[in-house]
Amino acid sequence: MILVFGKTGQVATELGRLGGVTLLGRDRADLSDPQACATAIHHARPRAVINAAAYTAVDRAEEEEPLATRINAEAPGAMARACAALDIPLVHVSTDYVFDGSGDSPRDPGAPTGPLNAYDRSKLAGEQAIRDSHAAHAILRTSWVFSAHGANFVKTMLRLGASRDSLSVVADQIGGPTPAAAIAGACQTMAGQLAEGKGTPGTYHLSGGPDTSWAGFAREIMAQAGLPCRITDIPTSDFPTPAERPFNSRLDCRSLADRFGIARPDWRRHLSEVLAELHAA
Numbered sequence: 001m002i003l004v005f006g007k008t009g010q011v012a013t014e015l016g017r018l019g020g021v022t023l024l025g026r027d028r029a030d031l032s033d034p035q036a037c038a039t040a041i042h043h044a045r046p047r048a049v050i051n052a053a054a055y056t057a058v059d060r061a062e063e064e065e066p067l068a069t070r071i072n073a074e075a076p077g078a079m080a081r082a083c084a085a086l087d088i089p090l091v092h093v094s095t096d097y098v099f100d101g102s103g104d105s106p107r108d109p110g111a112p113t114g115p116l117n118a119y120d121r122s123k124l125a126g127e128q129a130i131r132d133s134h135a136a137h138a139i140l141r142t143s144w145v146f147s148a149h150g151a152n153f154v155k156t157m158l159r160l161g162a163s164r165d166s167l168s169v170v171a172d173q174i175g176g177p178t179p180a181a182a183i184a185g186a187c188q189t190m191a192g193q194l195a196e197g198k199g200t201p202g203t204y205h206l207s208g209g210p211d212t213s214w215a216g217f218a219r220e221i222m223a224q225a226g227l228p229c230r231i232t233d234i235p236t237s238d239f240p241t242p243a244e245r246p247f248n249s250r251l252d253c254r255s256l257a258d259r260f261g262i263a264r265p266d267w268r269r270h271l272s273e274v275l276a277e278l279h280a281a
């Protein structure tokens, strides 16, 4: 059995659909109590652990950095130390937001990090705590996650697009929208291979392709949903937010393909599946 932290989130929901996992919701393991997470692992004795829970409210984290750090850094560190003690692997999901977003080339997993905001700092600290534990681990950085569940940009655009005839969306932040289902599949593959002593531990990238801007993503959402809402490109400076976000979120995903045989998913195809799922609901 593979133990998953998270139950209601986008990636955790998709892991549950794949099967073969035990999902621990907040009621069974609260990440604001790192020791409780370690205890849950010792108690369950799984063959591998996947951490799909996190504090993901980027703007709110500016005002709650200590809590975000407990959930995104201290809890994963405690999980990793428990995994090291039991000699089982940990797969952990991280973010493109650990990078500073300069330039326009895709970042490979070894590129220097440079967090811009409180959420980013908490996620980067989580990565470091896991590396420091010496557990067999895979840190999977992803970006711009969407699915039919939970809160995400697709659902925000559908909600706004249904009642407006135009929307202004930032066009100078570039990255890869990533289906939660693809992340779940990758996590399961990596956890399974590491548990069998196969695959190479380390830090990897997975984002959907082709890279686009939030405005490009929004335009495709409106087109596929058949919503007559025009998207106007704006610079980030015209959309002020409490947390600064990176301009360049492009991720170089080749090492994941080389080491685990996992290719970049086409987000446009997955978007149509997510829209069909939302339509059927």
Ligand SMILES: NC(=O)C1=CN([C@@H]2O[C@H](COP(=O)(O)OP(=O)(O)OC[C@H]3O[C@@H](n4cnc5c(N)ncnc54)[C@H](OP(=O)(O)O)[C@@H]3O)[C@@H](O)[C@H]2O)C=CC1
Residues within 6 Å of the ligand: 006, 007, 008, 009, 010, 011, 012, 025, 026, 029, 030, 031, 032, 051, 052, 053, 054, 055, 056, 071, 093, 094, 095, 096, 123, 142, 143, 144, 145, 146, 150, 151, 180
């Ligand atoms: N969303 C995105 O765009 C991106 C996400 N990521 C990373 O991917 C991973 C999965 O994200 P995603 O599926 O989108 O997350 P969601 O925002 O959809 O869900 C977050 C999950 O974490 C749980 N959680 C939050 N706080 C706690 C807590 N104190 N104790 C227990 N559980 C808690 C939530 O539970 P509850 O429902 O009870 O609040 C929820 O299940 C995270 O590591 C995130 O940092 C990386 C890049 C982009």
Ligand SMILES: Cc1cn([C@H]2C[C@H](O)[C@@H](COP(=O)(O)OP(=O)(O)O[C@H]3O[C@@H](C)C(=O)[C@@H](O)[C@H]3O)O2)c(=O)[nH]c1=O
Residues within 6 Å of the ligand: 056, 057, 058, 095, 096, 097, 142, 143, 144, 145, 152, 153, 156, 167, 168, 169, 170, 173, 214, 239, 245
């Ligand atoms: C709603 C809206 C957003 N935007 C912009 C703001 C922002 O730059 C961008 C996306 O907005 P969001 O609030 O969905 O983005 P955000 O929550 O910052 O998304 C991030 O979440 C964390 C968890 C990650 O790890 C990242 O990979 C990334 O997915 O779109 C507009 O330009 N117009 C709009 O009408």
Ligand SMILES: [Mg+2]
Residues within 6 Å of the ligand: 056, 057, 058, 152
């Ligand atoms: Mg968000």
